[in-house]
Amino acid sequence: MLILMHPQATLRQTGEILTLAETLNLRPYLSRAQGRRVIALTIEDEPLTARLKGMSGVEEVRPLGSGIKLTSRQFRSSNSVVVVGGDHRTRRVSIGSQSMVVIAGPCAVEDRGSLLAAAHAVRDAGADMLRGGAFKPRTSPYQFQGLGVKGLELLAEARQATGLPFVTEVLSVDDLPAVAEYADMLQVGARNMQNFALLRAVGESGRPVLLKRGMMSTVDEMLMSAEYILATGNESVVLCERGIRTFENSTRNTLDIAAVPVVQRRSHLPIIVDPSHAAGQRDLVEPLALAAVAVGAHGLLIEAHPDPDSALTDAAQTVSTALIADMVRHIRTVHRSLSPLEADPHTDCNGFVAPNIGSRSLDFGCNGKDSDR
Ligand code: PEP
Ligand code: MN
Numbered sequence: 001m002l003i004l005m006h007p008q009a010t011l012r013q014t015g016e017i018l019t020l021a022e023t024l025n026l027r028p029y030l031s032r033a034q035g036r037r038v039i040a041l042t043i044e045d046e047p048l049t050a051r052l053k054g055m056s057g058v059e060e061v062r063p064l065g066s067g068i069k070l071t072s073r074q075f076r077s078s079n080s081v082v083v084v085g086g087d088h089r090t091r092r093v094s095i096g097s098q099s100m101v102v103i104a105g106p107c108a109v110e111d112r113g114s115l116l117a118a119a120h121a122v123r124d125a126g127a128d129m130l131r132g133g134a135f136k137p138r139t140s141p142y143q144f145q146g147l148g149v150k151g152l153e154l155l156a157e158a159r160q161a162t163g164l165p166f167v168t169e170v171l172s173v174d175d176l177p178a179v180a181e182y183a184d185m186l187q188v189g190a191r192n193m194q195n196f197a198l199l200r201a202v203g204e205s206g207r208p209v210l211l212k213r214g215m216m217s218t219v220d221e222m223l224m225s226a227e228y229i230l231a232t233g234n235e236s237v238v239l240c241e242r243g244i245r246t247f248e249n250s251t252r253n254t255l256d257i258a259a260v261p262v263v264q265r266r267s268h269l270p271i272i273v274d275p276s277h278a279a280g281q282r283d284l285v286e287p288l289a290l291a292a293v294a295v296g297a298h299g300l301l302i303e304a305h306p307d308p309d310s311a312l313t314d315a316a317q318t319v320s321t322a323l324i325a326d327m328v329r330h331i332r333t334v335h336r337s338l339s340p341l342e343a344d345p346h347t348d349c350n351g352f353v354a355p356n357i358g359s360r361s362l363d364f365g366c367n368g369k370d371s372d373r
Contacts, residue, residue, distance in 0.1 A: 009059075017039055017055060029075070038076075067223075082270055100335040103167060104125070104303075108133045109132040132158075134148055134150075152168065153182070170198070188225075193213060213241055213244065219263060239267075254278070303318040
């Protein structure tokens with residue numbers, strides 16, 4: 001259920017709702033919608049609804065339905081912005097704001113030389129973040145599986161050398177402690193989108209998560225997977241459309257470009273597009289990337305390598321780092337030409353969850369401030 005506080009409700013009145021939830025062993029999730037504080041409880045209960053309606057400061061109690069709750073626009077009307085990096089080692093990247101975030105790098109970390117060359121090239125080209133898989137999901141057990149922890153160490157070295165935060169895939173709950181120790185952002189790949197144990201574990205790690213759409217999953221299923229992560233109290237989730245399996249076989253996957261505005265209608269979470277895994281061919285990466293910019297994606301995930309033909313994984317769809325500067329320039333030109341000049345007043349920071357009701361803060365907005373945006 002969604003408890004909408006009156007616009008003039010006091011913090012004390014809001015606190016009384018949180019205390020009631022605490023005594024009932026329910027976890028309250030805090031947000032703002034339509035200029036008011038809102039509190040979500042992930043149950044529907046008629047007697048409790050009636051009780052809440054009688055409490056001071058409560059304007060309305062609405063059912064949240066059986067679908068997504070914390071991921072929905074009903075829970076938060078403004079766009080969430082997920083922050084990656086920004087510590088002493090890296091630049092701060094905001095995904096979900098007005099800027100177009102470009103994440104680029106090799107499919108897999110292969111060796112020190114090629115990773116550092118890729119990292120420098122993508123940074124100099126104007127990319128915001130580095131990508132690279134250390135643990136690789138491969139169709140055949142005989143194919144290159146990634147360098148594992150050695151790959152994570154190389155990614156950390158590339159971060160140190162360039163200042164770019166990196167995203168890398170975590171394949172299993174077992175690998176999570178190692179990956180979370182190094183990575184600025186955890187990628188849950190298409191094949192793991194409905195690995196619910198992994199979703200819970202990455203949520204509990206507290207790290208920002210890049211959740212890729214399963215290749216045979218609907219938008220609703222992707223949003224429900226995001227809900228698993230948000231329900232742990234971790235709201236730093238970025239969705240990624242990377243193409244789905246259809247009867248069409250002239251591309252590796254069919255880029256479901258409509259998923260971008262469909263997600264944006266239903267959810268406050270940022271969504272980026274991976275044109276590389278959709279295309280499967282490097283000459284299609286730029287046109288699909290530009291289409292993603294035009295349709296309103298918050299960012300792009302692009303595979304790039306200094307010598308793409310020699311790449312150990314996904315060579316056919318990997319673009320040369322020699323060409324990435326031009327590609328980023330085209331991406332930014334299209335983005336600028338379509339962006340409104342004014343900053344979007346509906347863009348908001350995240351920070352909605354009382355992670356622990358015992359030490360709760362009434363933080364509904366940015367930077368711990370109870371702002372009225
Ligand atoms: C990847 O990003 O390299 C990858 C394996 O992606 P996906 O899970 O979308 O196939
Ligand atoms: Mn790949």
